[in-house]
Amino acid sequence: MDFTDINTRGVVLLGCGKMGGAMLEGWLDRGLSPGAVTVIDPHPSDWLRGTGVALNAGLPDAPAITLIAVKPQMMGDALPSLRGLSDTLFVTVAAGTPIAAYEAAFGTGARVVRAMPNTPAAIGRGITAIVGNGAATQADLDLAEQFLSAVGEVVRLDSEEQMDAVTGLSGSGPAYVFHMIEAMAAAGEAQGLAPDLALRLARATVAGAGALAMKGEAPGQLRENVTSPGGTTQAGLAVLMEELPDLMIRTVRAAADRSRELRA
Ligand SMILES: NC(=O)C1=CN([C@@H]2O[C@H](COP(=O)(O)OP(=O)(O)OC[C@H]3O[C@@H](n4cnc5c(N)ncnc54)[C@H](O)[C@@H]3O)[C@@H](O)[C@H]2O)C=CC1
Numbered sequence: 487m488d489f490t491d492i493n494t495r496g497v498v499l500l501g502c503g504k505m506g507g508a509m510l511e512g513w514l515d516r517g518l519s520p521g522a523v524t525v526i527d528p529h530p531s532d533w534l535r536g537t538g539v540a541l542n543a544g545l546p547d548a549p550a551i552t553l554i555a556v557k558p559q560m561m562g563d564a565l566p567s568l569r570g571l572s573d574t575l576f577v578t579v580a581a582g583t584p585i586a587a588y589e590a591a592f593g594t595g596a597r598v599v600r601a602m603p604n605t606p607a608a609i610g611r612g613i614t615a616i617v618g619n620g621a622a623t624q625a626d627l628d629l630a631e632q633f634l635s636a637v638g639e640v641v642r643l644d645s646e647e648q649m650d651a652v653t654g655l656s657g658s659g660p661a662y663v664f665h666m667i668e669a670m671a672a673a674g675e676a677q678g679l680a681p682d683l684a685l686r687l688a689r690a691t692v693a694g695a696g697a698l699a700m701k702g703e704a705p706g707q708l709r710e711n712v713t714s715p716g717g718t719t720q721a722g723l724a725v726l727m728e729e730l731p732d733l734m735i736r737t738v739r740a741a742a743d744r745s746r747e748l749r750a
């Protein structure tokens with residue numbers, strides 16, 4: 487992405503923990519100038535202090551983008567720090583908190599894009615779903631999409647209602663996959679492998695399978711390509727496929743339900 491305009495107008499980041507930090511890391515790697523970034527965060531990490539961004543300083547007049555990346559529970563304390571900003575596009579990544587909450591804080595004319603990213607953004611491999619409010623123009627959505635594309639794929643949603651399901655699937659999803667690596671490694675250990683070897687095999691298997699899946703062939707076909715009739719995979723899948731579909735439905739539903747609760 488061409489960061490020229492954004493580097494001129496500046497970017498404000500409210501909250502720079504795990505998610506805000508992952509995205510900032512990706513943007514800085516791809517050409518966002520540290521001098522263009524103002525971060526408001528009462529507990530800046532050592533990494534953040536080392537980046538050269540302005541920390542807890544005065545806000546620029548009309549930053550191109552103001553990214554909100556605090557926990558939904560902190561929103562009430564945090565949003566007043568942004569009071570006075572009007573000529574900016576607010577992009578929020580908070581789970582649960584509805585667009586209406588930002589309109590209540592900044593006025594109904596405020597341009598707001600609600601986004602749900604995930605932490606692989608730190609290496610440019612995230613996926614972010616976005617939806618704008620009534621005041622956000624096509625140009626605003628294009629800007630948000632361009633900016634977020636610098637750290638991975640972007641998909642546009644038809645309605646804000648879809649955000650809870652997206653949060654349960656791709657927002658929280660990396661944690662499910664990391665747990666899968668942990669569980670596969672533990673299973674390898676249970677079959678007699680040393681812990682470091684089991685972890686190495688599990689991690690590379692998930693990473694390699696993920697990369698192969700991204701080539702576009704249907705995952706079901708890729709699964710069949712591994713499965714020799716009467717072979718080892720078939721024996722393993724007979725166990726996994728009995729449990730996993732229902733377990734995944736319950737997992738994503740629990741996360742989506744929690745997203746709905748956070749809205750209340
Ligand atoms: N961690 C993840 O994988 C994802 C997180 N999100 C959303 O991102 C947001 C942040 O989550 P995390 O980064 O995981 O949490 P976090 O706890 O790592 O980061 C929150 C940051 O906000 C700062 N903060 C607290 N009070 C503040 C205030 N009054 N003003 C400014 N900053 C303040 C904290 O010091 C901390 O650095 C949440 O709303 C979450 O729903 C969305 C997608 C994925």
Ligand SMILES: O=C(O)[C@@H]1CCC=N1
Pocket residue numbers: 581653657658
């Ligand atoms: O756990 C959470 O609430 C946040 C939202 C999606 C991923 N992490």
